[in-house]
Amino acid sequence: MNGSGPFDLVARVGAWAIDAVRRIGAATLFMLRVLFASGTSIARPALTVREVYFAGALSLVIIMVSGLFVGMVLGLQGYDTLQTYGSEEKLGVLVALSLVRELGPVVAALLFASRAGSAITAEIGLMKATDQIVAMEMMAVDPVARVVAPRFWGAVLSMPLLAALFSALGIFGAYVVGVRLLGVDDGAFWSQMQAAVDFRQDILNGVVKSIVFGIGIAAVATFEGFDAPPTAEGVSRATTRTVVHSSLLVLALDLVLTGFMMQMWGD
Amino acid sequence: MMNSRMLQFWVGVFVLAGFAALLFLALKVGNLGLGSGAASYEVRASFSNIGSLKARAPVRAAGVTVGRVLAVDFDATRYEADVTMAIDSAYRFPLDTSASILTSGVLGENYIGLDAGAEETHLEDGGRITITQSAVVLEHVIGQFLYDKAQEASP
Amino acid sequence: MTDAPLVAIRNCNFGYTPARRILHDVDLVVPRGKVVALMGGSGCGKTTLLRLIGGQARAQTGSVEVAGENMGTLDADGLYRMRRRMGMLFQGGALFTDMTVFENIAFQMREHTDLPEDAIRDLVLLKLHAVGLRGAANLMPSELSGGMARRVALARAVALDPMLVMYDEPFAGLDPISLGVIGQLIRRSNDALGATSIVVTHDVQESLKIVDYVYLMADGRIVAEGTAEEMRESDVPMVRQFVQGEVDGPVGFHYPAPDYRADLGLAADA
Structure with a gap:
């Protein structure tokens, strides 16, 4: 089984594929379970609000600071390039479109996956490793409804708000660098931006993207936590997997969504 | 454990900031608010x-x-x-x-x-x-x- | 005991995988109002038996009855209904780490009852007072010592005045003082609530002090049973080895292995 001949190599690929499909199936079933158990999250909003705090409010600082920096860098780089063509007043357009369409939702989602996603996995995994999940079951309380669903919805609700904050702070950062420091015309910066950014095509699509990313990250994080072997090693591995898998998922979803949206709005 | 009033406050701050950002994107960055402005x-x-x-x-x-x-x-x-x-x-x-x-x-x-x-x-x-x-x-x-x-x- | 036993396990066989059977033909009866100990070495199937009683696992053959209900055939709702009348203390305590001691005890009251906040507060403080930790109500579980955490877990296990309380290794890893305290608390809360208790343990001396009846398990079978006194006096080799803590005996020191000399390659000379 553990040989290195061509047979074993193929067998190992097969084993990997079977395991992958098994996990995807398990994750799908788990998601259905979460959806059916979501009544509690709605009936007792305090549970969900608490998770919005842990997933969203605690991610505020990292998201805002990152957004500001990314926007400033975009401002510097964009100015440098646009200046060569004498169209530095287009800076606002460049920055706003990159942020609102792509960077805002995607970078915010990647940060969110490593900040909040990993925390959700570690928390649920640890609760499992210390018998808290079983204890809850023995107290006749469904842990999926009481522990998992609020965390899932908390993350889903937080994501679009964080992405919007990221974009807004990014545009502000580019404004500071471009207009305040490099002397791009204030009026041109905003008016050209407003002329080029379409509310539905760009901003709403960005919001839709971030909601989809939020669902993806929340699903991966809660599943990995609940599926983690109840040991220290199992939980740490699950946490790593959450960051890796949800980041890849975000990038893959982004490709699909972008293609889909361009098709839809294509001219 | 943080008391729940404080927690609600910070969630409130977060939600308000998020919606303010969305509003900023819609009105200032996008073109939703134009035309409704000056006569x-x-x-x-x-x-x-x-x-x-x-x-x-x-x-x-x-x-x-x-x-x-x-x-x-x-x-x-x-x-x-x-x-x-x-x-x-x-x-x-x-x-x-x-x-x-x-x-x-x-x-x-x-x-x-x-x-x-x-x-x-x-x-x-x-x-x-x-x-x-x-x-x-x-x-x-x-x-x-x-x-x-x-x-x-x-x- | 004139009335029917609270827990009756008959002819029970169980294994997590078909290849490895953990319980063999277990017959066990827990009369109402008694504290029954389930003793045996590590890995002999004690905890598994608790899982069967709690309905977390289902026996392959035989029946597990609690208060007349067969735990092996109940659906999810039925299980939850039964579990509301059971309390369980887990090996590690399993306190909810993100809640205060107070909220841990209040958890089931909030989930399962519509009691007003005042009533919950009084009940929680009553339970905490019984284990001597009323003053620790606002601490987080991480701020408690091992013995205190165990006492909180005990208070939580009996929070809803259950008919059946299961203790999984309540004595493991405690200092001698906490050991005695927990033992007394188990006995006292059982008698005060009129509950029935099952204590899974390998701590013979401590549990013999408080229990009414003992089942001794080895390799997934019940090998001996009797009152605490009978166990102490017993001259059955298995019981003696366990009660006296002898190194070798019916329970071998060695894990089954081929002949030592053969393993070392000396067989040819012999």
Whole structure:
């Protein structure tokens, strides 16, 4: 089984594929379970609000600071390039479109996956490793409804708000660098931006993207936590997997969504 | 454990900040809030060629943005482009003002430039600018240039 | 005991995988109002038996009855209904680490009852007072010592005055003082609530002090049973080895292995 001949190599690929499909199936079933158990999250909003705090409010600082920096860098780089063509007043357009369409939702989602996603996995995994999940079951309380669903919805609700904050702070950062420091015309910066950014095509699509990313990250994080072997090693591995898998998922979803949206709005 | 009042406060801060950001994106970055802003009046003008002028392009006088293009339509009877623009009510222009389609920078986007005339009467809402100059289409300019060169070289 | 036993396990066989059977033909009866100990070495199937009683696992053959209900055939709702009348203390305590001691005890009251906040407060303080930790109500589980955490877990296990309380290794890893305290608390809360208790343990001396009846398990079978006194006096080799803590005996010191000399490659000389 553990040989290195061509047979074993193929067998190992097969084993990997079977395991992958098994996990995807398990994750799908788990998601259905979460959806059916979501009544509690709605009936007792305090549970969900608490998770919005842990997933969203605690991610505020990292998201805002990152957004500001990314926007400033975009401002510097964009100015440098646009200046060569004498169209530095287009800076606002460049920055706003990159942020609102792509960077805002995607970078915010990647940060969110490593900040909040990993925390959700570690928390649920640890609760499992210390018998808290079983204890809850023995107290006749469904842990999926009481522990998992609020965390899932908390993350889903937080994501679009964080992405919007990221974009807004990014545009502000580019404004500071471009207009305040490099002397791009204030009026041109905003008016050209407003002329080029379409509310539905760009901003709403960005919001839709971030909601989809939020669902993806929340699903991966809660599943990995609940599926983690109840040991220290199992939980740490699950946490790593959450960051890796949800980041890849975000990038893959982004490709699909972008293609889909361009098709839809294509001219 | 943080008490729940404090927790609610921070969630409130987070949610308000998030929605403020969305509002900022929608109104300040996007074009949702425009048109609902300052009062304006509409003026129309016909051009034989508008280049790549689009709705929402700026209308400028002496380089200052005084309005926006509202709509670009094709007039099927005269085979010309019919442009509707909204001009800020704060600015009045004489009746014989001319409009031309200009380009910002070499590769920049098109906008409408207004040159004020000398008439005493002003353009009113729904008025029409009669003196217009079409967009300079780069292909035509290059074509003309090559044609001239060829003319010079051949005799 | 004239009335029917609270827990009756008959002819029970169980294994997590078909290849490895953990319980063999287990017959066990827990009379109402008694504290019954389930003793045996590590890995002999004690905890598994608790899982069967709690309905977390289902026996392959035989029946597990609690208060007349067969735990092996109940649906999810039925299980939850039964579990509301059971309390369980887990090996590690399993306190909810993100809640205060107070909220841990209040958890089931909030989930399962519509009691007003005042009533919950009084009940929680009553339970905490019984284990001597009323003053620790606002601490987080991470701020408690091992013995205190165990006492809180005990208070939580009996929070809803259950008919059956299961203790999984309540004595493991405690200092001698906490050991005695927990033992007394188990006995006292059982008698005060009129509940029935099952204590899974390998701590013989401590549990013999408080229990009414003992089942001794080895390799997934019940090998001996009797009152605490009978166990102490017993001259059955298995019981003696366990009660006296002898190194070798019916329970071998060595894990089954081929002949030592053969393993070392000396067999040829012999």
